[in-house]
Amino acid sequence: MREFLLYSRVGATSPSFRNMIDAGRLDIVHQCAVMALFKSQAHRNDAKFHVILNGPPNPPVHIEIEGNELRDIRIDERSWEGVFRKVLGGKSHPGVTVSKESFQTVVKDANEAGANIFTLNKSGKKISTAELGDRPFFIIGDHVGLPKKDEVFALRYGETLSLGRQKYLAASCIDILNYSLDGLEAGHD
Amino acid sequence: MREFLLYSRVGATSPSFRNMIDAGRLDIVHQCAVMALFKSQAHRNDAKFHVILNGPPNPPVHIEIEGNELRDIRIDERSWEGVFRKVLGGKSHPGVTVSKESFQTVVKDANEAGANIFTLNKSGKKISTAELGDRPFFIIGDHVGLPKKDEVFALRYGETLSLGRQKYLAASCIDILNYSLDGLEAGHD
Numbered sequence: 001m002r003e004f005l006l007y008s009r010v011g012a013t014s015p016s017f018r019n020m021i022d023a024g025r026l027d028i029v030h031q032c033a034v035m036a037l038f039k040s041q042a043h044r045n046d047a048k049f050h051v052i053l054n055g056p057p058n059p060p061v062h063i064e065i066e067g068n069e070l071r072d073i074r075i076d077e078r079s080w081e082g083v084f085r086k087v088l089g090g091k092s093h094p095g096v097t098v099s100k101e102s103f104q105t106v107v108k109d110a111n112e113a114g115a116n117i118f119t120l121n122k123s124g125k126k127i128s129t130a131e132l133g134d135r136p137f138f139i140i141g142d143h144v145g146l147p148k149k150d151e152v153f154a155l156r157y158g159e160t161l162s163l164g165r166q167k168y169l170a171a172s173c174i175d176i177l178n179y180s181l182d183g184l185e186a187g188h189d
Numbered sequence: 190m191r192e193f194l195l196y197s198r199v200g201a202t203s204p205s206f207r208n209m210i211d212a213g214r215l216d217i218v219h220q221c222a223v224m225a226l227f228k229s230q231a232h233r234n235d236a237k238f239h240v241i242l243n244g245p246p247n248p249p250v251h252i253e254i255e256g257n258e259l260r261d262i263r264i265d266e267r268s269w270e271g272v273f274r275k276v277l278g279g280k281s282h283p284g285v286t287v288s289k290e291s292f293q294t295v296v297k298d299a300n301e302a303g304a305n306i307f308t309l310n311k312s313g314k315k316i317s318t319a320e321l322g323d324r325p326f327f328i329i330g331d332h333v334g335l336p337k338k339d340e341v342f343a344l345r346y347g348e349t350l351s352l353g354r355q356k357y358l359a360a361s362c363i364d365i366l367n368y369s370l371d372g373l374e375a376g377h378d
Contacts, residue, residue, distance in 0.1 A: 020265055027265035034220070035364075040356040041332065075358065076209055076216035077266035143230065166371050167229040169264065175224075175364045182355050 003048045003137040011053035013061045015089035024055035030080040031171035043067040062101040070095030117158025124160030192237045192326040200242035202250045204278035213244035219269040220360035232256040251290040259284030306347025313349030
């Protein structure tokens with residue numbers, strides 16, 4: 001199992017938004033979810049994607065999406081816009097769970113459940129040399145980044161990884177992490 | 190300079206489409222363009238993205254987008270839908286060039302201009318051990334894949350790389366290639 005958690009500072013917590021950009025950059029959440037959960041013509045059955053939406057009017061909202069349970073959705077933004085409106089409006093969608101948990105609660109629970117917590121930063125440990133374990137749980141900031149106090153909180157439980165010197169899109173970070181894990185798993189065969 | 194060429198079998202060649210999925214999966218073209226051309230809060234100034242659209246009503250259409258010239262666009266699908274409609278309707282957009290060139294013409298011209306041509310396949314040479322040169326030009330298939338005759342044509346000029354055993358989304362392939370090149374460039378510093 002591999003998990004990704006996106007901290008979205010301003011992601012909308014109601015379904016009445018005009019479009020995905022104005023909804024506190026739900027376009028970024030869409031791209032991260034796709035990169036976390038999809039391969040070509042298949043879902044990643046061993047992946048789970050979380051987002052904590054901290055935008056108005058009703059933060060926080062924790063959306064959790066399981067690759068092996070997800071149904072009736074394609075990779076385009078419009079499909080995801082429909083699912084976000086649905087679940088933020090209180091309806092259900094297969095594979096998607098919505099709760100009022102905060103970032104810190106989700107991270108603490110993951111740690112207690114045995115996950116290995118990681119944040120990302122240029123100055124962290126190179127991913128190629130880190131020990132990721134069987135249940136890595138990666139925390140990703142959005143275009144603004146993780147609030148300092150939440151980063152400090154997460155680092156009580158985990159450590160910081162580096163993807164190199166570049167500053168990548170959040171969706172790219174997730175994609176690169178998936179690729180790195182695929183390589184490690186292949187190496188273990 | 191690094192270049193990516195997406196072969197889109199059914200991508201629409203007119204602006205009168207209903208949405209990005211129905212437009213012969215222009216949603217895939219959008220995601221590939223973003224992964225080719227964007228870092229966090231910045232364009233990739235050394236990257237160029239090409240797509241050959243082979244869908245109705247007027248194939249082929251070659252769209253070429255330069256990272257360092259691109260303006261007035263964000264990473265969300267709706268922004269890109271606007272630009273696709275604009276340029277397919279004959280209007281211009283900064284950084285975007287549209288022509289009637291076919292896949293084979295674009296590949297041949299790239300080779301003559303000194304680019305190193307690569308296709309992707311599980312059975313290819315591992316990217317970690319390949320010599321990519323200073324002007325790599327990567328050819329990516331869409332969700333259906335590259336037509337056999339065009340793959341054979343491309344391989345007159347180049348060779349096949351492998352990203353491992355997984356079958357990734359086209360956008361992920363581009364993202365992984367960018368990440369691999371970043372690592373190589375950092376290593377050369």
